[in-house]
Amino acid sequence: MPVPDVMFCAQQIHVPPELPNIMKQFTKAAIRTQPRDVLQWSYGYFSALANGEPLPVKERVEMPVATQKNDSGLTPGLLKVLHKQLAKKETVELRELQIKWKNLCMPVEQLHDLLRLDDFAEGVPWMKFFALGCSALGGSLITSMKHACEILTEDPEGGAARIPYDTFAFLYSYLAGLDEGMAPAEVESYLAALKEQVARKEYMVGVADFSVKRVE
Template sequence: MPIIEEPYYCHEQIEIPPILPDILKQFTKAAIRTQPKDPLAWSYEYFKALAHNEIPPVKERLEMAYCSQKTDTGLTEGILKTLHNQLGMCHRIPLCKIEEKWLALGLPLLRLQAIWTTGKFGYDAPWTHFLALAAAQISPTVSDTLALLCSLFTTDPEGSDPAIPFGLFTSLYYFLAAEIGSVPKSHVRHVIQHHAYNIQGSCGLISPRVFQHRMAPKLHPDQPK
């Protein structure tokens, strides 16, 4: 059997790109923040995103999972923020694209399918509606879900009371009230009218501090005071 002679390279012949150390440094930091369940699969998705000039599946900071969940959804505020950073620039997103980013973060496929079924989505879904149902997976009430969505959609700096446009709040509230909250439409209209009057001096923005105020009407009529 003939011996195949392979060329021998010395260290002088092996060129290491100057940016490689920084790439590996950023990769390590991203892995520590994200804490992927499957590091190998996540690493593939991370470098694939960089190669295609896309936002990689990286959390903005290290966080602990929600301990109050009855079942392990795999979702956290940081995970939802990562998905929003990757997909939130489009109004409607195909299921295949959401599934790609979803699985890259090690999230259970059955959970995605359950959200898709709940939303009665078809080939694609309005991103705001999909994210609202995903947020509801880790929020016990409609009010808590909307507060979480404010944190995801806001452009305000971290640490401030996260405000969003009132039109977006109205759309999300109507959707959640119908899909998961079983809130009567008459009650939703009452809440919307109340806040529409009170935000006139707030540049058309609303935040959790406003709709969760003890004097504000409850977002769900059965919500405890």
């Protein structure tokens, strides 16, 4: 038996009053983020929205600085999104990191490549993974640290991109420790000189500070 046609009038259709604004914000977020897979990203967006978590949304549209041939790899904007989502946890469960990564539509092969750089069998210390992400964005240690400062800073865009000295020292020491060609004494000497240099600036390190005397 065929289903009879049902007629609706405007009075019978209830549109939640918050729906237009939700869809407006969703559309603006999608335009800024430019996800490669809109459906996957949308799942992550509304899951985060429903759970009151930081949204997988870039602050602005960016030209990809991709590490993959198809221009779908990690970018500074995407790493900043991950940091907002995961930085509150000192150690992140691997499953959670995989889900957040997937929802940002980045290649899983790149995630596996980063995870192979250290032993993360008992969880992923977030700041270590963040450092590895910065290294994926920049070819040299100094370039990696520039990315770290620009992502972590609370300075206005175009400013000094300062971060606390202790944060800089941790990230720098960790990445330098993965470089077999860099002697620990050399790293310690550089950080000691940098600490003295920024002592008068309330121990905040900006891009200009560590670019003056650097370890190559």
